[in-house]
Amino acid sequence: MSKIEVCGLNVYYEKGTVHALKEVNLEIETNKITALIGPSGCGKTTFIRALNRMNEVNDVMTKGKVFIDGVEIYNRGVDVINLRKKVGMVFQQPNPFPMSIYDNVAYGPRIHGTRNKKLDTIVEESLKKAALWDEVHDRLEKNALKFSGGQQQRLCIARALAVNPEIILFDEPCSALDPISTARVEDLLRALKKDYTIVIVTHNMQQAARVSDFTAFFLLGEMIEYGKTTQIFEKPRDKRTEDYVTGRFG
Amino acid sequence: MKVKEELVKGGLCVAALLSVAVLLIVVGYVFVNGIGVISLNFLLESPYRFEYGGIFPQIIGSICLVAICLLFAVPMGVASAIYLAEYASDNVITRTARFFVECLAGIPSIVIGLFGLVFLVYYLDLGICLLSGGLALGFMILPWTVRASEEAIKTVPHTYREASLALGVSKWRTIRSVVLKSAYPGIITGILLGMGKAIGETAVVLLTAGSGLESFLPKSIFDPVASLPVYIYMMATQGHTSAAYSRTFAASLVLIMMFLVISVFALLLRNRYIRHMGRR
Numbered sequence: 001m002s003k004i005e006v007c008g009l010n011v012y013y014e015k016g017t018v019h020a021l022k023e024v025n026l027e028i029e030t031n032k033i034t035a036l037i038g039p040s041g042c043g044k045t046t047f048i049r050a051l052n053r054m055n056e057v058n059d060v061m062t063k064g065k066v067f068i069d070g071v072e073i074y075n076r077g078v079d080v081i082n083l084r085k086k087v088g089m090v091f092q093q094p095n096p097f098p099m100s101i102y103d104n105v106a107y108g109p110r111i112h113g114t115r116n117k118k119l120d121t122i123v124e125e126s127l128k129k130a131a132l133w134d135e136v137h138d139r140l141e142k143n144a145l146k147f148s149g150g151q152q153q154r155l156c157i158a159r160a161l162a163v164n165p166e167i168i169l170f171d172e173p174c175s176a177l178d179p180i181s182t183a184r185v186e187d188l189l190r191a192l193k194k195d196y197t198i199v200i201v202t203h204n205m206q207q208a209a210r211v212s213d214f215t216a217f218f219l220l221g222e223m224i225e226y227g228k229t230t231q232i233f234e235k236p237r238d239k240r241t242e243d244y245v246t247g248r249f250g
Numbered sequence: 251m252k253v254k255e256e257l258v259k260g261g262l263c264v265a266a267l268l269s270v271a272v273l274l275i276v277v278g279y280v281f282v283n284g285i286g287v288i289s290l291n292f293l294l295e296s297p298y299r300f301e302y303g304g305i306f307p308q309i310i311g312s313i314c315l316v317a318i319c320l321l322f323a324v325p326m327g328v329a330s331a332i333y334l335a336e337y338a339s340d341n342v343i344t345r346t347a348r349f350f351v352e353c354l355a356g357i358p359s360i361v362i363g364l365f366g367l368v369f370l371v372y373y374l375d376l377g378i379c380l381l382s383g384g385l386a387l388g389f390m391i392l393p394w395t396v397r398a399s400e401e402a403i404k405t406v407p408h409t410y411r412e413a414s415l416a417l418g419v420s421k422w423r424t425i426r427s428v429v430l431k432s433a434y435p436g437i438i439t440g441i442l443l444g445m446g447k448a449i450g451e452t453a454v455v456l457l458t459a460g461s462g463l464e465s466f467l468p469k470s471i472f473d474p475v476a477s478l479p480v481y482i483y484m485m486a487t488q489g490h491t492s493a494a495y496s497r498t499f500a501a502s503l504v505l506i507m508m509f510l511v512i513s514v515f516a517l518l519l520r521n522r523y524i525r526h527m528g529r530r
């Protein structure tokens with residue numbers, strides 16, 4: 001079953017002069033990992049930022065429809081706060097707040113009204129799900145910025161999990177990490193997909209091949225090809241996809 | 251080549267020493283001439299017959315004036331800064347607003363005092379009082395609080411805002427919970443600079459707050475209020491006895507000490523906060 005359905009999505013920057021995404025149609029499956037690959041500037045980050053309306057933070061014009069669980073998220077009646085609670089996001093650079101580990105994870109639920117004991121439980125569970133609890137459980141009061149990049153990124157994942165999303169968007173989550181931290185985040189992604197629908201942007205094709213169930217290839221703002229990851233990497237239908245996944249350009 | 255290097259270094263060193271010396275001479279001169287008068291009685295009594303008694307109402311008056319000034323300038327300044335930094339799009343109107351804020355910072359304090367006198371004291375009919383003086387001081391330091399707060403808010407990394415928004419937190423809540431928290435040390439520094447300007451300001455309070463020699467404490471914000479800078483001005487220009495002379499310096503010394511206490515306190519607060527945020 002598809003969790004997200006994108007129909008004729010167009011995104012424009014710079015007051016409509018830059019056409020960043022062109023007529024993208026895509027269905028994203030529930031409890032699967034969907035990878036978006038393509039060279040820099042192909043629109044893949046713009047695409048996932050359209051799924052939680054984060055493009056609106058910048059001056060961007062969006063046309064087309066995005067359905068999540070059948071609800072069109074660009075409809076007037078849709079509350080962007082609830083949308084973003086449901087669709088979490090992890091960014092390229094680990095961006096923990098300059099607060100303690102505890103406060104980072106508790107940040108979202110606290111603002112959404114959770115208190116006391118319940119908060120402790122959420123923090124612990126989120127950190128466990130993000131495979132960080134064992135490393136930090138005795139240092140929850142320590143400032144998040146004192147931890148390594150890989151730990152910070154898993155903290156950001158825990159922070160996203162704490163508001164109880166159904167979908168998590170990862171925007172090149174490993175591009176700032178070393179290989180060992182990258183492997184840990186990839187293990188984590190595989191573990192998370194049983195509870196969450198995951199969309200990950202990556203320009204690392206091996207990573208897409210390793211972790212994802214489905215892959216979409218983007219080029220110059222268009223979605224060229226979409227299918228099972230094995231099919232995209234082994235039997236691409238489009239010549240451009242083939243050229244890209246075999247490393248002829250990138 | 252080496253000689254030239256040494257000469258430059260020596261010259262710069264002399265300049266640095268001279269700068270420190272000027273400061274030491276000023277403070278030292280004030281100290282030597284004023285310390286003799288300072289006693290508990292001087293600090294806790296009211297002045298009488300012009301140059302006799304103490305400066306208790308002046309000390310309290312200065313504190314009250316700065317408090318009113320901050321009550322006005324800090325919320326206004328921080329709110330304006332939040333608007334300019336977070337909400338206003340970069341267009342002609344905001345650029346003009348920012349330009350006026352910069353200009354306001356350059357207006358001589360006597361002109362602010364004159365405006366306070368005409369607008370607050372006469373037109374709004376507040377009279378010469380604590381409220382007029384505090385508000386006029388607030389007008390004076392407002393541009394500094396706006397500027398310092400805006401700079402502080404702008405240095406907060408954009409990634410913090412995105413992280414918060416992506417968790418389903420509203421923009422205003424994001425500003426309150428993440429942006430202002432991170433910008434706090436910079437904002438404190440701006441407020442500190444403003445306080446320093448306000449507590450030593452003479453022209454503005456001379457025209458709006460009181461004669462400086464009041465021997466009573468204000469009972470409400472509509473009472474005239476004494477202040478240290480105006481007291482010093484009065485003693486220096488109208489006192490002709492050695493008692494007035496030494497009181498000029500004693501009051502100056504108290505003013506300097508008050509400024510130092512504020513500065514040290516604010517710096518400690520700021521450093522503690524920065525350590526707490528883990529940015530060291």
